[in-house]
Amino acid sequence: MNIEAKELCKIYGKGENRVAALNRVSLKIVPGDFISIIGPSGSGKSTLLHLLSGLDRPTSGHLTYDGKDIYSLTDQELSAFRRQRIGFIFQQFNLLPVLTARENIIMPLLLDRKQPDDAYVEQLSQMLGIQDRITHLPHELSGGQQQRVAIARALAAKPDVIFADEPTGNLDSRSGGEVMEMLKAVREQMGKTLVIITHDNRIAAMADRQLSIVDGTLTEVAARGKTTICWR
Ligand code: ADP
Ligand code: MG
Numbered sequence: 001m002n003i004e005a006k007e008l009c010k011i012y013g014k015g016e017n018r019v020a021a022l023n024r025v026s027l028k029i030v031p032g033d034f035i036s037i038i039g040p041s042g043s044g045k046s047t048l049l050h051l052l053s054g055l056d057r058p059t060s061g062h063l064t065y066d067g068k069d070i071y072s073l074t075d076q077e078l079s080a081f082r083r084q085r086i087g088f089i090f091q092q093f094n095l096l097p098v099l100t101a102r103e104n105i106i107m108p109l110l111l112d113r114k115q116p117d118d119a120y121v122e123q124l125s126q127m128l129g130i131q132d133r134i135t136h137l138p139h140e141l142s143g144g145q146q147q148r149v150a151i152a153r154a155l156a157a158k159p160d161v162i163f164a165d166e167p168t169g170n171l172d173s174r175s176g177g178e179v180m181e182m183l184k185a186v187r188e189q190m191g192k193t194l195v196i197i198t199h200d201n202r203i204a205a206m207a208d209r210q211l212s213i214v215d216g217t218l219t220e221v222a223a224r225g226k227t228t229i230c231w232r
Contacts, residue, residue, distance in 0.1 A: 133149075
Protein backbone atom coordinates (compact mmCIF):
# COMPACT_ATOMS: atom_id res chain seq x y z
CA MET A 1 0.00 0.00 0.00
CA ASN A 2 1.09 3.55 -0.68
CA ILE A 3 0.69 5.60 2.46
CA GLU A 4 0.82 9.35 2.38
CA ALA A 5 0.67 11.67 5.38
CA LYS A 6 0.21 15.36 4.68
CA GLU A 7 0.93 18.11 7.20
CA LEU A 8 -0.09 16.14 10.29
CA CYS A 9 -0.36 18.26 13.42
CA LYS A 10 -1.30 17.02 16.88
CA ILE A 11 -2.01 19.28 19.81
CA TYR A 12 -2.85 17.79 23.20
CA GLY A 13 -4.63 19.74 25.94
CA LYS A 14 -5.66 23.37 26.16
CA GLY A 15 -4.38 26.61 27.71
CA GLU A 16 -1.49 26.04 30.07
CA ASN A 17 -1.57 22.30 29.37
CA ARG A 18 -1.30 22.72 25.60
CA VAL A 19 1.37 20.50 24.03
CA ALA A 20 2.11 20.68 20.31
CA ALA A 21 3.34 17.09 19.83
CA LEU A 22 3.57 17.04 16.02
CA ASN A 23 4.35 19.92 13.73
CA ARG A 24 3.21 19.57 10.07
CA VAL A 25 4.63 16.12 9.45
CA SER A 26 4.52 14.89 5.85
CA LEU A 27 5.72 11.47 4.77
CA LYS A 28 5.29 9.08 1.84
CA ILE A 29 5.66 5.34 2.42
CA VAL A 30 5.81 2.96 -0.54
CA PRO A 31 5.28 -0.84 -0.50
CA GLY A 32 8.29 -2.70 0.93
CA ASP A 33 9.77 0.35 2.63
CA PHE A 34 11.79 -0.32 5.79
CA ILE A 35 11.75 2.94 7.74
CA SER A 36 13.18 3.79 11.14
CA ILE A 37 12.20 6.87 13.08
CA ILE A 38 14.59 7.87 15.84
CA GLY A 39 14.09 10.59 18.41
CA PRO A 40 14.48 11.36 22.11
CA SER A 41 11.78 10.68 24.69
CA GLY A 42 8.83 13.07 24.28
CA SER A 43 9.75 14.05 20.70
CA GLY A 44 6.43 12.79 19.26
CA LYS A 45 7.41 9.29 18.04
CA SER A 46 4.44 7.41 19.49
CA THR A 47 2.06 10.19 18.53
CA LEU A 48 3.27 9.95 14.92
CA LEU A 49 2.97 6.16 14.83
CA HIS A 50 -0.54 6.31 16.30
CA LEU A 51 -1.58 8.81 13.63
CA LEU A 52 0.05 6.90 10.76
CA SER A 53 -1.68 3.69 11.82
CA GLY A 54 -5.09 5.25 12.49
CA LEU A 55 -4.94 4.47 16.23
CA ASP A 56 -5.55 8.17 16.78
CA ARG A 57 -6.65 11.18 14.75
CA PRO A 58 -4.68 14.42 14.19
CA THR A 59 -5.67 17.97 15.11
CA SER A 60 -5.21 18.76 11.42
CA GLY A 61 -3.75 17.10 8.34
CA HIS A 62 -4.57 14.15 6.11
CA LEU A 63 -3.61 10.52 5.72
CA THR A 64 -4.31 8.32 2.71
CA TYR A 65 -3.80 4.60 2.12
CA ASP A 66 -3.78 3.97 -1.65
CA GLY A 67 -5.51 7.31 -2.08
CA LYS A 68 -8.26 6.53 0.46
CA ASP A 69 -8.76 9.19 3.13
CA ILE A 70 -8.42 7.26 6.38
CA TYR A 71 -9.58 9.91 8.85
CA SER A 72 -12.90 10.29 7.01
CA LEU A 73 -13.83 6.78 8.21
CA THR A 74 -16.02 6.39 11.30
CA ASP A 75 -14.32 5.02 14.42
CA GLN A 76 -15.87 1.63 13.76
CA GLU A 77 -14.75 1.55 10.10
CA LEU A 78 -11.28 2.72 11.12
CA SER A 79 -10.95 -0.08 13.72
CA ALA A 80 -11.94 -2.66 11.12
CA PHE A 81 -9.52 -1.18 8.58
CA ARG A 82 -6.71 -1.33 11.17
CA ARG A 83 -7.44 -4.92 12.16
CA GLN A 84 -7.49 -6.09 8.55
CA ARG A 85 -4.72 -4.04 6.93
CA ILE A 86 -2.27 -2.93 9.63
CA GLY A 87 -0.14 -4.78 12.18
CA PHE A 88 0.96 -2.97 15.33
CA ILE A 89 3.68 -4.01 17.78
CA PHE A 90 3.94 -2.26 21.15
CA GLN A 91 6.87 -1.80 23.51
CA GLN A 92 4.85 -3.44 26.35
CA PHE A 93 3.70 -6.37 24.14
CA ASN A 94 0.02 -5.73 25.13
CA LEU A 95 -0.94 -9.41 25.19
CA LEU A 96 -4.19 -10.34 26.93
CA PRO A 97 -3.06 -12.09 30.15
CA VAL A 98 -5.91 -14.62 30.34
CA LEU A 99 -5.43 -15.91 26.78
CA THR A 100 -2.82 -18.40 25.59
CA ALA A 101 -0.21 -17.40 23.03
CA ARG A 102 -2.25 -18.97 20.23
CA GLU A 103 -5.48 -17.29 21.38
CA ASN A 104 -3.66 -13.93 21.48
CA ILE A 105 -2.32 -14.49 17.95
CA ILE A 106 -5.72 -15.23 16.43
CA MET A 107 -7.62 -12.57 18.42
CA PRO A 108 -7.67 -9.98 15.56
CA LEU A 109 -9.29 -12.60 13.29
CA LEU A 110 -11.88 -13.62 15.88
CA LEU A 111 -12.88 -9.95 16.30
CA ASP A 112 -13.66 -9.95 12.57
CA ARG A 113 -15.47 -13.32 12.87
CA LYS A 114 -12.88 -14.85 10.53
CA GLN A 115 -11.76 -18.43 10.65
CA PRO A 116 -8.04 -18.61 11.53
CA ASP A 117 -5.82 -20.17 8.87
CA ASP A 118 -4.28 -22.97 10.99
CA ALA A 119 -1.45 -23.68 8.55
CA TYR A 120 -0.50 -19.99 8.49
CA VAL A 121 -0.60 -19.69 12.31
CA GLU A 122 1.64 -22.77 12.45
CA GLN A 123 4.01 -21.25 9.88
CA LEU A 124 4.18 -17.99 11.89
CA SER A 125 4.87 -19.83 15.16
CA GLN A 126 7.68 -21.82 13.53
CA MET A 127 9.18 -18.75 11.94
CA LEU A 128 9.10 -16.91 15.27
CA GLY A 129 10.33 -19.92 17.27
CA ILE A 130 7.29 -20.07 19.59
CA GLN A 131 5.72 -23.33 18.38
CA ASP A 132 6.43 -25.10 21.70
CA ARG A 133 5.01 -22.18 23.73
CA ILE A 134 1.76 -21.78 21.86
CA THR A 135 -0.50 -23.07 24.68
CA HIS A 136 1.25 -21.01 27.37
CA LEU A 137 -0.15 -17.90 29.03
CA PRO A 138 1.84 -14.66 28.63
CA HIS A 139 3.14 -14.73 32.23
CA GLU A 140 4.69 -18.13 31.51
CA LEU A 141 6.78 -16.64 28.69
CA SER A 142 9.96 -14.53 28.70
CA GLY A 143 9.80 -10.95 27.43
CA GLY A 144 11.38 -11.93 24.13
CA GLN A 145 8.88 -14.77 23.68
CA GLN A 146 5.96 -12.46 24.52
CA GLN A 147 7.14 -9.99 21.89
CA ARG A 148 7.45 -12.79 19.32
CA VAL A 149 3.84 -13.77 20.08
CA ALA A 150 2.92 -10.10 19.58
CA ILE A 151 4.70 -10.11 16.21
CA ALA A 152 2.71 -13.20 15.19
CA ARG A 153 -0.49 -11.44 16.28
CA ALA A 154 0.46 -8.39 14.20
CA LEU A 155 0.86 -10.70 11.18
CA ALA A 156 -2.22 -12.86 11.76
CA ALA A 157 -4.56 -10.92 9.48
CA LYS A 158 -1.86 -10.78 6.75
CA PRO A 159 -1.51 -6.98 6.77
CA ASP A 160 0.68 -5.16 4.25
CA VAL A 161 2.28 -2.85 6.79
CA ILE A 162 3.65 -3.30 10.29
CA PHE A 163 4.20 -0.41 12.71
CA ALA A 164 6.42 -1.12 15.71
CA ASP A 165 6.75 1.32 18.63
CA GLU A 166 10.10 0.68 20.36
CA PRO A 167 9.60 -3.10 20.04
CA THR A 168 12.86 -3.89 21.86
CA GLY A 169 12.49 -1.16 24.52
CA ASN A 170 11.46 -3.63 27.24
CA LEU A 171 13.94 -6.37 26.31
CA ASP A 172 17.54 -7.15 27.20
CA SER A 173 19.98 -6.69 24.35
CA ARG A 174 20.06 -10.37 23.37
CA SER A 175 16.27 -10.80 23.14
CA GLY A 176 16.05 -7.38 21.53
CA GLY A 177 18.55 -8.48 18.87
CA GLU A 178 16.51 -11.64 18.22
CA VAL A 179 13.30 -9.65 17.88
CA MET A 180 15.00 -7.27 15.40
CA GLU A 181 16.32 -10.21 13.34
CA MET A 182 12.77 -11.59 13.20
CA LEU A 183 11.31 -8.26 12.13
CA LYS A 184 13.93 -8.06 9.39
CA ALA A 185 13.01 -11.58 8.27
CA VAL A 186 9.32 -10.68 8.27
CA ARG A 187 10.11 -7.84 5.93
CA GLU A 188 12.49 -9.75 3.66
CA GLN A 189 10.61 -13.07 3.48
CA MET A 190 7.06 -11.77 3.57
CA GLY A 191 7.59 -8.46 1.75
CA LYS A 192 5.88 -6.37 4.42
CA THR A 193 6.35 -2.64 4.80
CA LEU A 194 7.97 -1.98 8.19
CA VAL A 195 7.99 1.28 10.14
CA ILE A 196 9.88 1.06 13.39
CA ILE A 197 10.37 3.60 16.14
CA THR A 198 13.44 3.52 18.30
CA HIS A 199 15.83 5.61 20.31
CA ASP A 200 18.65 3.13 19.55
CA ASN A 201 21.05 4.17 16.77
CA ARG A 202 21.98 0.58 15.93
CA ILE A 203 18.35 -0.36 15.28
CA ALA A 204 17.74 2.83 13.29
CA ALA A 205 20.74 2.00 11.09
CA MET A 206 19.21 -1.36 10.04
CA ALA A 207 16.48 0.45 8.07
CA ASP A 208 16.69 1.52 4.42
CA ARG A 209 15.21 4.94 5.20
CA GLN A 210 16.19 6.66 8.41
CA LEU A 211 14.11 9.52 9.74
CA SER A 212 14.61 11.59 12.83
CA ILE A 213 12.05 13.45 14.91
CA VAL A 214 12.87 16.31 17.25
CA ASP A 215 10.21 18.39 19.02
CA GLY A 216 7.52 17.08 16.67
CA THR A 217 9.39 17.91 13.46
CA LEU A 218 10.32 15.04 11.15
CA THR A 219 13.40 14.98 8.90
CA GLU A 220 14.68 12.26 6.57
CA VAL A 221 18.37 11.77 7.39
CA ALA A 222 19.41 8.90 5.14
CA ALA A 223 18.10 6.63 2.43
CA ARG A 224 20.17 3.57 1.55
CA GLY A 225 21.30 3.45 -2.07
CA LYS A 226 20.27 7.04 -2.64
CA THR A 227 21.88 10.37 -1.90
CA THR A 228 20.88 11.84 1.42
CA ILE A 229 17.48 13.47 1.24
CA CYS A 230 16.61 16.28 3.59
CA TRP A 231 13.66 18.55 3.64
CA ARG A 232 12.68 21.54 5.71
P1 ADP B 1 7.67 9.81 22.38
O1 ADP B 1 6.95 8.59 21.95
O2 ADP B 1 8.67 10.32 21.39
O3 ADP B 1 8.31 9.64 23.73
P2 ADP B 1 5.01 10.99 22.55
O4 ADP B 1 4.50 10.99 21.18
O5 ADP B 1 4.51 9.95 23.48
O6 ADP B 1 6.62 11.01 22.52
O7 ADP B 1 4.70 12.42 23.21
C1 ADP B 1 5.00 13.65 22.57
C2 ADP B 1 4.57 14.80 23.48
O8 ADP B 1 3.16 14.81 23.62
C3 ADP B 1 5.12 14.71 24.89
O9 ADP B 1 5.40 16.02 25.34
C4 ADP B 1 4.00 14.09 25.68
O10 ADP B 1 4.07 14.46 27.02
C5 ADP B 1 2.78 14.65 24.99
N1 ADP B 1 1.64 13.73 25.03
C6 ADP B 1 1.57 12.48 24.51
N2 ADP B 1 0.37 11.92 24.69
C7 ADP B 1 -0.37 12.86 25.36
C8 ADP B 1 -1.72 12.90 25.85
N3 ADP B 1 -2.55 11.87 25.67
N4 ADP B 1 -2.12 14.02 26.49
C9 ADP B 1 -1.29 15.08 26.66
N5 ADP B 1 -0.02 15.11 26.22
C10 ADP B 1 0.44 14.02 25.59
MG1 MG C 1 6.79 6.68 22.79
